[in-house]
C-alpha cells in the first residue's frame with residue numbers, strides 16, 4: 001500500500017492506465033465469483049444449520065448484532081459532528097463538484113423488504129441482485145434437506161462441491177491481490193480532488209475520527225466483551241479483506257475474500273459465516289451509517305439550518321435505514337444520503353450542490369467506511385460463532 005501511495009503521486013499517465021487496468025481486471029475477477037459463491041455458500045451453510053428453531057436463533061442474533069453495531073457507529077458520528085461542528089462557517093464555493101453516479105435508492109424500509117423477494121431467481125443470479133440471491137438460496141438451503149427424494153442428498157453434495165471449487169478459484173484470485181490493490185490505490189489517489197480536500201478538511205476529519213473510533217475502540221470492545229476474543233488476533237486474521245475493502249471501496253467485491261478469511265483464518269464454521277457475511281455485505285454497514293449521520297448534519301450546518309432534537313433522532317433512524325439500503329458498491333452511501341436529507345426537510349438545489357461537492361472527495365472516505373463495513377461483518381460472524389459454541393474462533397493468528 002505504501003508503494004501504491006508513493007506511486008500514486010509519481011506515475012505518469014500511461015503507467016497509471018496500465019495499473020488501472022490491472023485493478024479493473026482484479027475487481028472483475030472478484031465480482032465474477034460473488035454470485036456463485038453466495039449461492040453455493042448459503043445453501044451449504046443453511047442446510048447445515050437445519051430448519052426451524054436453529055435458523056431462527058441464528059437470524060435473530062445476526063439481526064441483533066447488525067442493529068447494535070450500526071447504532072453504536074451512528075452515536076459516535078452524532079457526538080463528533082455536534083462537538084466539532086465541521087459545517088459551521090465552511091466555504092464550499094471553491095470546491096469542485098461532479099456528477100453523482102447513478103444508483104437506485106429505495107424509498108423506504110418496506111421497499112427494501114420487498115426487494116428481498118426476487119420475481120425471477122435466475123435473473124437475480126444473472127444480474128447479481130444480492131438480496132434476491134440471498135433470499136432464494138436460504139429457501140433452497142431449508143428445502144433441500146427436507147425433501148424425501150433419493151437424489152436430494154446428491155444435490156446437496158453437488159452444491160457443496162461447487163462451493164469448494166469456487167472457494168479454490170477465489171484463493172487463486174487472491175494471489176493476484178498485490179497487483180490489483182496497487183493498481184486500485186494508484187488510481188484512487190490520482191483521481192481524488194485535492195482542492196476540495198482542503199476546503200472540506202474538517203468534515204473529512206470528523207468522519208475519519210468517527211470511523212477510527214468505531215474501528216479501533218467500539219468493535220474491538222464488542223469482540224472482547226460479547227465474544228471473549230482477543231481483538232488483535234481478529235485484526236491480524238482479517239488484514240487481507242480489510243486491505244481489499246480499502247482498495248476496492250466495495251463490500252460486495254470484497255465478500256469472496258471476507259468469506260475465505262473468516263472461515264480459513266478466523267476459524268468460523270461455514271454454517272455461521274455463510275449466513276452472517278453475505279447478508280452483512282449488503283445490510284450491515286456501520287461505516288456508511290456513521291457517514292450518513294455526519295454527512296447530513298454537516299449539510300444542515302453548512303446551510304445554517306438548526307436540527308432540533310427530534311430531527312436528530314430522525315437522522316439517526318434514517319441513517320440506519322440508508323445504510324441498510326445502500327448497496328456494497330463504491331459511493332453508494334453518498335447517494336443514499338438523499339433519503340436522510342429528505343426525511344428532515346433538507347431539500348432543493350443547494351443540498352444537491354453540497355452533496356456534489358462532497359462527492360469530489362468521497363473516494364478516501366468511501367475506502368475507509370468500506371473497511372469498517374467489512375470489519376463489522378466479520379466481528380458479527382466471529383461473535384455469533386462463539387455464542388454458538390465455536391470455541392476455536394480466533395484462537396490464534398493464521399498467516
Ligand code: ASP
Pocket residue numbers: 249250251252285287288326327328329330331332333334366369370373
Ligand atoms: N462503498 C461502501 C461499501 O461497499 C458503501 C458506501 O458507499 O458507503 O461498503
